Amino acid sequence: MLSDEEIRHEYTILEKSRKNPQAFGELYEKYFDRIFNFIYRQTDDEDLTADLCSQAFLNALNNVNRFEFRGIPVSAWLYRIAANEVNKHYRKQKSTRVFSIEEVRVNELVELGTDGPDEELVQRMIGYLKELPTEMLEVLELRFFEDKDFKEIAYILNITESGAKMRTYRALDRLRKNFKLSIKYDGKK
Numbered sequence: 001m002l003s004d005e006e007i008r009h010e011y012t013i014l015e016k017s018r019k020n021p022q023a024f025g026e027l028y029e030k031y032f033d034r035i036f037n038f039i040y041r042q043t044d045d046e047d048l049t050a051d052l053c054s055q056a057f058l059n060a061l062n063n064v065n066r067f068e069f070r071g072i073p074v075s076a077w078l079y080r081i082a083a084n085e086v087n088k089h090y091r092k093q094k095s096t097r098v099f100s101i102e103e104v105r106v107n108e109l110v111e112l113g114t115d116g117p118d119e120e121l122v123q124r125m126i127g128y129l130k131e132l133p134t135e136m137l138e139v140l141e142l143r144f145f146e147d148k149d150f151k152e153i154a155y156i157l158n159i160t161e162s163g164a165k166m167r168t169y170r171a172l173d174r175l176r177k178n179f180k181l182s183i184k185y186d187g188k189k
Contacts, residue, residue, distance in 0.1 A: 001149065002073045010074040017064045024061050031075055032057070035082050038146060042086045052089060056082040076152040079142070083156055128178060136171035143168055 002010070016023035035056060040049040060081050067077055129137060142148040142156060153164040 001147070002075075004071075007071065007073050011069050014064055014067055014074055017061070021061060021064075024064065027060075027074060027078070028057055031078050034075070034146070035078055038079060038141075039082055039086055041141065041145070043089075048089070052085045053082070056085045059085070070155070072152055072155050076148070076155045079146070079148070079152075080156045080158070083138075125175070128175075132171065132174070135167055136174070139164060139167040140171050 010027065013023055013026050017027075032053070036049060036053045039052050039056070040046065043049050043052065056078065060078055063081075067074070129140070132140075138157060139153055142153045143150075148156065150161050150164045150168070153159075153168070154161040157164065159167075
């Protein structure tokens with residue numbers, strides 16, 4: 001999580017980008033890998049991910065004047081643009097959405113809800129997560145794999161903060177029931 005000071009610093013960089021597009025490079029360098037991986041988990045295709053990631057950053061740069069400071073990190077805005085690019089791709093292609101879930105991240109989630117590593121449980125959970133509705137998988141990904149708070153999740157998914165909490169609660173409830181995990185609502189044991 002970024003401090004208020006760090007959030008304001010990023011906003012200052014964005015302000016500079018309005019007059020000097022090269023200033024945006026600092027944000028690009030800071031967030032490229034995270035945005036790339038976020039998109040990759042939803043496409044499982046490096047070439048497509050590179051295209052969508054490039055388009056997301058280009059859209060961000062082209063729309064830097066439309067960004068409104070709301071006290072959330074600039075990264076939430078970038079994730080929202082990236083999510084929109086992915087959604088646009090799947091709507092246009094009329095293809096089934098893919099979620100490539102990193103085993104190491106699922107292992108972290110399992111360890112958070114159990115007393116330690118359990119390889120069999122991790123493999124079962126990976127299969128189960130792939131079957132979850134997109135809206136539930138999105139909140140789990142943002143909350144646990146991207147470490148976003150509810151305010152950021154709400155902004156990225158264009159829903160209310162209470163909607164983000166409710167989706168997360170429902171997704172965690174399904175995981176608890178199916179895997180007997182002790183993951184709490186706030187993401188801690």
